[in-house]
Amino acid sequence: MKISELSERSGVPVATVKFYIREGMLPRGEAVSATRAEYGDGHLARLRVIAALSDVRGLPLARVREVLALIDAPSDEPVETLGRAVGALPPYVASDRDDYPLARAAIAELGLTYDPDFTAVAQLDEALRALEAAGLDATPAVLRRYGDAMRQVAAEELAPLAGMPLDQAVTYAVLGTALYEPVMLALRRLAHHHLLVADTRDR
Template sequence: MRISELSRRADVPVATVKFYLREGLLPPGELTSATQARYADAHLERLRLVRALVTGVGLSIDSTRQVLALIDHPPGEVAEVFGAVQQLLTPTDAVDPARERSTRTLVEQWGWTCEEGYDAPLRRLAGALAAVDAAGFEIPDGVLDRYAAAMHAVAEIEIAHVPRTSLSEAVRYMVLGSVLMEPVLLAVRRLAEAQVATASEENFRPG
């Protein structure tokens, strides 16, 4: 297909497609003349992924290039690609080492492993717990364990639906699913809180 059709089918402006080509995020098409190139379905799939990473997830061009490199030269299984992508997606500030250790202990109590090199989500959790502490909120017993059980159930169904068509599609699904579904999950939580609060008024009336 020509660049115009590629642009139309991916719903990405031609100027943006050319920008991705210049940045090397999209491989060049097959030249059919001095000024025209032909693009294959693989280009369309790649373009959709780039668009999702840059616009949907908000990755920088550099981070997008790193994700693409992982897909093109996967270090191992999909899970490893995903772990590596997670590292890119999860910028974490420095965390107090004692806090990181206690968080690791907590997570290990859930029977979860936190392999080295894939510990960005762990540090993110440690940072979030530190922020809760700093705001003077005491997390009641059992709440974090319930979070773990609930999120495990959520992750199971999400990961059961990873497309098997290609590594590129699998990563696109997992990255978009990770990031774009966060506001959905949080909105559902707020609704659930309102629901449970209304239903159990008797149970938590103060006094």
């Protein structure tokens, strides 16, 4: 396809497509004449990844590059590659501390595997400190409410990974982590609304 069609199908303006090519984030098209290049489905898929990360989730360009580098050259260790890719997503928390007491206690309570280098540990610790500061509960029962629900969701999300080649698995994991998050949060708010309305009607 021409660059104009690539732009139209991806929703990314032509000038931005050219910018990504100049920056090495998107491969050049195949030159078919002095003034025209041909683009394929690979270009379209790549543009969608970039757009999802930068436009939808608002990742800074440096972080988008980081994710693309992991997709392009995944290490031999899938868990590490996936961990680093997901670690490039927000929220960005200061990881200058080397212990995460609240997160570690919560992870132990939930019986999850603990790897202090995985960004989500720092993210959980920060989130739990915010609860504490605001005076909201983080009792074992409250933690299990979220932990059990997420474990079930995660198991279903990971099912399609089996048998995927690693680069595709990294793309799926990063996009899935980034793009199902807002779906889940919107549904949580809608569920609150639904239950409150039902409750009011019952009275």
